[in-house]
Amino acid sequence: MSLPRLCIVATGGTIAGAGARPQSTMAYAAGALDVAELCARVPGLDEVAAIQAEQFAAIDSKNATPAFWQSLAARVQALLDGGADGVVVTHGTDTLEETAYYLHLALKTDRPVVLVGAMRPATALSPDGPLNLLDAVTVAAAPQAAGRGVLVALNHQILCARDAAKTNANRPDAFAAPNAGALGWVQDGRVAWMGRPERPHTRATPFTAATPLPQVEVLAGYAGGSAALIRAVAATGARGLVWAGTGNGSASADAQEALDELRQGGVAVVRATRTGSGCVAASGGLPGAGTLSPWKARVLLMLALGAGTDDIQAAFDTY
């Protein structure tokens, strides 16, 4: 039986990080190792799939931008259209959840696309990257991965790109899907599936890598926060603002007044929560982000505005 033909698209991050001190998970250069070195550190990779590897970028994911998402999506789409059976993207963990959700909404494919990263650099005493990469390739090679949209594989878990979130700054088990749980698990080279994404993704959205991504900002609510920051958004040229509100997306009386002014001035404002989990409904004339985190709500708001969507709440209720 022939092996699936997978592409590994490397973008940098700690998974490709190298530092001088083996105990350091802070002082290292993200993206220092190239994709050939990354693959060479994973014994057995070529027994799971026929791998074609390419270096797309070598960035720390804190420096990822919407333009980066678009060019990455265009490249992954080209590889899939060119006949790849699936794609694994190695990525820094800091903004992996944003890139993953963007790809989940913008790619037009049924084939598996799996994002993977690591919390410890490749030169650490016990790096988590090599097993994470082997697991991600194992997931992308699994026939049942097809049609589940973009997946995130780290620390044995398979998460839906819509729900995956970095929930810890240091630990190898940093990723979770607080509102949804795992779609599956990888253990000893075997994949156990637990669920499928409920909401439309990939082929079932109107978004593509060519959808414009207008500027959308995020501001957070906190005790004594200044409404002046909210008012200042109008002058930045932003088309949208995600309000990472306290509790269920609430805003102080001052903040609510400033948010209303912004909305009346034509900026699309969406309420989300700073709590890390839960569901935010529409309130006070503002649409609610539902179970999306503020960062994911920003991705969807950019795409919805870029696609000319009139009913923003409907987009949040759908995707």
Ligand SMILES: NC(=O)C[C@H](N)C(=O)O
């Ligand atoms: N663990 C990591 O990958 C963090 C790194 N700063 C990055 O996002 O590129």
